Amino acid sequence: MKNLRSQIPFILIFIFFSSGCHTLLDTDRNLLIQQADHLEKKGRYHWERRINPDHAKKAQIFLSTANELKPEAGNLAILYSQACYFNGLYIEQVPEKKDSLFLEGYHIAKGIVYHSKSFQKGFNAVEDDSLIRELRGIEALEKPFVPALYWWVANLGRYLINKPVIERLNYRDLLETIIHKILTLDPTYHYGGGYRMLGTVYIRLPGIELSKSKQYFDQAILTFPNYLGTKVLLAQYYYTKAEDREHFHRELQEVLSADPAQIPEIMPENLFEQGIAKQLLEQESSLFE
Structure with a gap:
């Protein structure tokens, strides 16, 4: 994997310097676009095969x-x-590296929105602290931005889930605003993802009735x-907290008996x-001591 990552810069260096270090001409820009398209194609190829950890890692590298x-x-x-999220959740085992992947995915998706x-129209419509302006910007978004909002909050949520x-x-406030915006614009996005995330957020925050979390999990499963x-x-998270x-x-057991290809x-x-x-299930006894 390191060899793969190390090879990619040489391709880019060749393209940048093949014109003798002069300012990029239209031809050079076209070469860059072609190379980017080629790398994206390879990334998508590996993404389709992400069940194999090597392919999942290669997808993330090429797409990056x-x-x-x-x-x-x-x-x-x-x-x-999304590839950062997938690798952070399922492939990477080192906690610090998992966090790094979630933060990378968070920043990429957030950048699309920003x-x-x-977003900028809503953000600049008020003169207040940065959080209030950020929330106003999110509230001003329309349906095409649901994917970016989802992967913003999905990566951030996974990064935070076991933090203090x-x-x-x-x-x-940020998590709730983003998720409610997703549910307003497209409640079915990513298989009821907004409901699933809100259930998780509420079960991981103190002082919230367990039933509030459960109703969102139930809605996601129903959907x-x-x-x-x-x-x-x-x-x-829910059943362990509810003991x-x-x-x-x-x-x-229902998860294990389900057909994953549905x-x-x-x-x-x-x-x-x-x-x-x-x-x-292997940890069940220790989780309910």
């Missing part, structure tokens, strides 16, 4: 470099942010019962979620 070459390509940036005219309570509380990640989160061992066990596009995610479910 392609995104550097054409950062204005929104769909590419969104896929790169560079939009609609005070750090999670500091982001509560897309074959997205196994929702059931794993429900068991891992409900019976439902914890039952939910995870939604072909997310079969890799479902297979990895089944792996997490198996690990949680």
